[in-house]
Amino acid sequence: MHRHLLPALLLASFLALISASSFAAKTPYSTNVQPEWLKEVLPQAETFSEKEMGEAPVYRGYRTNPDTGEQEQVGFVFTNRDYPPMRVGYAAVIDVLVGMDMDGVVTNMKVMDYNESYMYSRGDFVDNSIFYSQFRNKPITDGFRVYRDVDGLSAATATSTAIARSVGETARKVARFYMGFGEGSEAEQNSNENARMLLEEMSWDDMLAQGMITELESLSAEGETLTMAFTYIGRRALGEFFIGEEAYNNVESDASFRAGGGELLLIMPRGPGAGRGFRQFPMSMEQDGIVRRVAGNRYSNAGDAVEGAIVGHANYGVVVAMHPDFDVTRPFTIIYHPPGANKTDASVDYTLGGLGLSLARNELILSEEELLAQQLENASFLTRLRLDPPWGATPWSDVVLLLGILGLVMAAFFTKNSKIRWVALAATLLYLGFYKNGFLSVSHITSVIKLGPTAITNNLTTFIIIVFTVITTLLWGRIFCSSLCPFGALQDFISHFRPKKWRIKVPQKVHDNAIYIKYAILALIVVTAAVNPALSIFQYFEPFGTLFFFSPSVVLWGILLAILAGCFLVERFYCRYVCPLGAALGVVSLVSPLRIKRVEQCTMCKVCEHACPTGAIRGEKIDFKECVRCDICDTKLITLAGTCRHSIDEIKRRKHHISRLPLVDLEADTPATVTS
Known part of the structure; x- marks a missing residue:
């Protein structure tokens, strides 16, 4: 009964910490238009009508003509929700309020509500004054295309595209209905717009x-x-x-x-x-x-x-x-x-x-998207992948840098060279972590549950990391956790530079029970995503989003600091007991055929067991789902450190005559002795 008490208490503490906010974690916005928002998107209006319903719902904005003293209409305010279909961002549809004057110029826009997974770590990342300013006084004849006439939000291409296209498409629909924008059928109007672009x-x-x-x-x-x-x-x-x-x-x-x-x-x-x-x-x-x-x-x-x-x-x-x-x-x-x-x-x-x-010839001029759709209609898979990759334009500079880091990771793994591994860890932490925010998260698993495979194919660099992680985990185990996880790299740097006297060895029984906490967390996150896709709780268990996105949430920073404190005291504390993504990769690694070699000396040696940062080794046995392929025990075998340097006959002879063997402590300059 007492065996599972500690894991239960730790998990209960986490749930208690987040209960006040996690299960009520909804976007702090509203799809109900507030009166002050009308003025915000159509600033030249002094008064507004009630919302006109019907085929084209709008609010009309008015002001007093200074010359005649009479009320005159200056524009319209409308939402994209009233003009389906709505554009989908990274995780869900985005509600936008748009103002437009009588000349067909967008005066301003406001994102009313969105539920992108990144917001739980980054806060309201759409509330960006530079991004918003691009939609002020923007003619509806513009393309409203990200990376053409609209600069997207950093690391949020899908969100930016959904917002930009929603504003342009909805404004044109309103202009056609009320202002006679374009001539002829909708197809002809689209043709004229495409021709102009x-x-x-x-x-x-x-x-x-x-x-x-x-x-x-x-x-x-x-x-x-x-x-x-x-x-x-x-x-x-x-x-x-x-x-x-x-x-x-x-x-x-x-x-x-x-x-x-x-x-x-x-x-x-x-x-x-x-x-x-x-x-x-x-x-x-x-x-x-x-x-x-x-x-x-x-x-x-x-x-x-x-x-x-x-x-x-x-x-x-x-x-x-x-x-x-x-x-x-x-x-x-x-x-x-x-x-x-x-x-x-x-x-x-x-x-x-x-x-x-x-x-x-009065031919309809198709947009690039329509032309592409025609080309792809009967195209092969490879042709569709070449012409219309799901990630859009290929960011070659990012891809080359990422491939370089992956090359360092694999070079370190195959050569067991610690210098190469430290270079790979530094690149992972600084480039993938702080600069590109390009790390994997359990949110990618929940996004696939909610949206299907498109959730991971709309970003090429993320897709490459996912493919690399899946393949290497299936073959060798958790190489990603060793050298490609920015938070794992941070933990290794903490362990390397913190005073050794601060290190705490977790009692074996406590450790053996606590490692299953992360599997319970994984199950909780996955079940929640499956049962209630609108609810996201992964951010309370993945502190790297808080760190690398600089989350504004006090609760998330409190969780991060608590976990970092644990990492200062216990090597790879987060990997051992909390990480849900590590738990998922641990399950996958159970089928990995290319595991760490063991020798006969391992039955009597404790060197690798004491040195393992995740506590995955017990004598000659390795709990492979907990192993992060850090290379320490592999390196000991290659360099014949500790007991590995002695023949098995010599070990048996010594064991018969003495009860203690001279072994080498991995973190000490002088030999240490441990009980065999």
Whole structure:
């Protein structure tokens, strides 16, 4: 009955410590919109309406017009929850409140509620003023894409992506419903947005290479060099991109009034012969052998090159409304007739290509995500992995550094070189622990229970560590615990530098019972995750999250300090008695075939038993689930330290004549004696 008393008391103490907060551990937020939040996301509003329900729920914001004294609407406030489907972050959906003015510009946003596992260690890590500021005065025509027009939160790509896409997608839905944002069907509206985003990514040289732009060299009437660039702008996305919204509206209206409409061709003159102001360049168009002179009523002034892609590539813009019989999707020739006698015509063939051709054909422009989805529809597994890896863009610098650390870990393991191992431990603690926060946690197990395999494949470096840990544990045991766990490395540094007189040897009976506490903790965490996925308690048993993320929780810091105190007194205290991840790896290591070798001398020797930092050795037997593959006993066999240096016959002879054998204490400079 007394055998299990200590483990029960220790576990009960932990549960008592966290009971006030762990089982009520919910996010300190609300999905109920608070009145002050409305003003926070739409600051120019003075008053707000009640929430309008229906197909597109919103709050309307108003202010008093200083000129008329009347109330006028200045924008909308809305939540992404009212516009499903909601984006999922690392662990769950994220509730966002968004403000938008009447011009389709996001004024601000606020994360109302989220339940990411990292918050238990890092606190409210989304509450980042720099991250929030990126969403102030952001047009809904932007991409809202992390690592493009939005900088993500550190070590939280999935969370950042969910927030950014939620803001952009929800704002566009509201703008379509109330403000007529875009034209046509939702697919057509998405196509226009995709076209604008693709155009913004193109350079002038890109458009020349694609055939969207062609150029003609000639001379002016005065004999000066004249370069004219031509491009099709018969679709709004193209026109606004090249000359700006206002200029495009003007030329579209003018062409409709003067020429009755028609496809629009933009002329972009530059060079000394172009002059500084609008002029009608005498020209003809030829297609299928038919030549048509461009009449004067078909020219429109696009204004000076002060806005759009034309800036820096032309002095001004001239737009030609083409004859209705011309098909811009097929090749045609542009012929320029220089004014003056004896001037030779100049011509250039124009075959519209690239994005311009797709728009001219009224093809839907797909986003990168939609194009990728088409490519992946019938692709092989390897092709899908190459084109759309679950972790997104490959962080090559992080991968190379991580592989270097893994190489150090395995080099130390195979060579049993203590210097290499200390280098690996330092890299693990400083880089993976404090810098990258790239350590494994039992939370990865609970996340898989809640979300499936995607919980561990959305971060490549974490996935590599997991694969490495699983393979090495299955083959050799808990190599991860030895040299790749930042908190394990910290414990080894503590043991190495703390005064030896502080070390306490745990009574064998107490130790034998206490090692099972971590298995009980593991079971508690896993069962809780399975029964109630919304509840997370792992942070109360994994202090490294508190340390490396600098948690704001006083309770978590208290637990961390208590565990560190134990580590100062007992080697690998946390690994021995508390670590749930170590417990899980210990269970896996039971099937490991490549275990530590034992020799006949081990039946009479106590050197390795006394030196084992986790107390896993008893005489010649090793409790392999408790072994962290620290190399101490392997090294003793290689160097023939202690009793290992004597033959078994010599040991038997000495044992027969004397009761004490001279052995070498691993942590002493002089031989010590222990009872065989």
